Amino acid sequence: MSEQERGVSVLYQNEENxxxxxxxxxxxxxxxxxxxxxxxPFHVAMHEGKLSREQIRGWVANRYYYxxxxxxxxxxxxxxxxxxxxxxxxIGRIIDHDGMHGGDGGIEAWLKLGEAVGLSREExxxxxxxxxxxxxxxxxxxxxxxxxxxxxxxxxxxxxxxSPDLISKRMKVLERLYPWIDKSGxxxxxxxxxxxxxxxxxxxxxxxxxxxxxAKQRRAVAALRFKCDVLWAQLDAIEKAFPSKx
Amino acid sequence: MSEQERGVSVLYQNEENxxxxxxxxxxxxxxxxxxxxxxxPFHVAMHEGKLSREQIRGWVANRYYYxxxxxxxxxxxxxxxxxxxxxxxxIGRIIDHDGMHGGDGGIEAWLKLGEAVGLSREExxxxxxxxxxxxxxxxxxxxxxxxxxxxxxxxxxxxxxxSPDLISKRMKVLERLYPWIDKSGxxxxxxxxxxxxxxxxxxxxxxxxxxxxxAKQRRAVAALRFKCDVLWAQLDAIEKAFPSKx
Numbered sequence: 002m003s004e005q006e007r008g009v010s011v012l013y014q015n016e017e018n019x020x021x022x023x024x025x026x027x028x029x030x031x032x033x034x035x036x037x038x039x040x041x042p043f044h045v046a047m048h049e050g051k052l053s054r055e056q057i058r059g060w061v062a063n064r065y066y067y068x069x070x071x072x073x074x075x076x077x078x079x080x081x082x083x084x085x086x087x088x089x090x091x092i093g094r095i096i097d098h099d100g101m102h103g104g105d106g107g108i109e110a111w112l113k114l115g116e117a118v119g120l121s122r123e124e125x126x127x128x129x130x131x132x133x134x135x136x137x138x139x140x141x142x143x144x145x146x147x148x149x150x151x152x153x154x155x156x157x158x159x160x161x162x163x164s165p166d167l168i169s170k171r172m173k174v175l176e177r178l179y180p181w182i183d184k185s186g187x188x189x190x191x192x193x194x195x196x197x198x199x200x201x202x203x204x205x206x207x208x209x210x211x212x213x214x215x216a217k218q219r220r221a222v223a224a225l226r227f228k229c230d231v232l233w234a235q236l237d238a239i240e241k242a243f244p245s246k247x
Numbered sequence: 248m249s250e251q252e253r254g255v256s257v258l259y260q261n262e263e264n265x266x267x268x269x270x271x272x273x274x275x276x277x278x279x280x281x282x283x284x285x286x287x288p289f290h291v292a293m294h295e296g297k298l299s300r301e302q303i304r305g306w307v308a309n310r311y312y313y314x315x316x317x318x319x320x321x322x323x324x325x326x327x328x329x330x331x332x333x334x335x336x337x338i339g340r341i342i343d344h345d346g347m348h349g350g351d352g353g354i355e356a357w358l359k360l361g362e363a364v365g366l367s368r369e370e371x372x373x374x375x376x377x378x379x380x381x382x383x384x385x386x387x388x389x390x391x392x393x394x395x396x397x398x399x400x401x402x403x404x405x406x407x408x409x410s411p412d413l414i415s416k417r418m419k420v421l422e423r424l425y426p427w428i429d430k431s432g433x434x435x436x437x438x439x440x441x442x443x444x445x446x447x448x449x450x451x452x453x454x455x456x457x458x459x460x461x462a463k464q465r466r467a468v469a470a471l472r473f474k475c476d477v478l479w480a481q482l483d484a485i486e487k488a489f490p491s492k493x
Contacts (some may be wrong), residue, residue: 076326
């Protein structure tokens, strides 16, 4: 999809009515259908088995920067949530990523994925392969969570509506088409298959409950579109830095 | 102590050397000896049994605004911490205040204290008695945590070095001199007697470990002084809004 096609937003259709919960959910899902990064050429190539070891390593090493920023983003949202009831619903996300002890948590699992694709823990943690475009995109996401109304930050997390499909496909693909990757590195994906639906279910309920004006509904859709752009821009930067040899 | 005396800071003594951990700890503790709110006239009057029911209620109702802001402040710090190891050390504070289920957590315990002094849960939660000076002071604290370097925000939490003494005295005083208060409301204080030393121990170790230049040490001392001012200003505002009848 070209940048121009991606720029033809589903958001602005001169409608000013309040969507029903079903219509609203459908609008959110349609953002995913159009703009989620499963359709990015780099992901398409990954799923066709066309990426080199260096490209897979570049992706894992760069995506680490996103992973390590997720709990920072979630703590920013936590700090903006207006009640302890909402914080109680959100705080588990931070624990999912950070863990509480030893090797627990998603960041640790991502480091194991790094080792499984042949990257040392140190080079991943030192972020030597992380390219500026990935940093800028991820930092924009953290900044969005810090500074926007909390419900928009929650809406931006709704890419998790779309991730289980992508992740379950990816696990099969990596196992079949990239047999050189040590399968012990797949724990991160396995865990997300149960965490992501639970998290997106919570977030979707909040977004539907708290976006009770047409303007708020549209800002939620825009926040999700923004998040799709954050993910897409990371793959653009990774693709540029780790091009195919052909 | 007059404002002027309080203004004679221990911070600025034209010293530019790095303090040893012991010297540094002593500087931090000396801030507490001079500026912690145990010496505020309102607390002194409380501990002499001189406060009216209305004054106790005013204090509990206003202090609720501080309690409810503490996890917001801690989530802001969490979001600024540079590693998951540090976040693992900090996240428990949020759970201590928010709880994870039902009636757990410090905010809930504070609401029970409100009921024990004759305030309904609703009037405390609706913040009808909270005065502007308390809001400004507490909001300044949250803003400090959001915007200052994380180690200064951590240093600002070190008033917990001084709180167990004050709280254990307060529990005895409230029980003896204010027998009309339902003792079932004292859970908050009881819990803090074990939480505060653990938290201040963690925070003090971090401050000593991460403040390795004279300038950083002095900023940590200044942060703690700032926090003492936050607590002191709350009591000033409460004292003004709920004066003695004499």
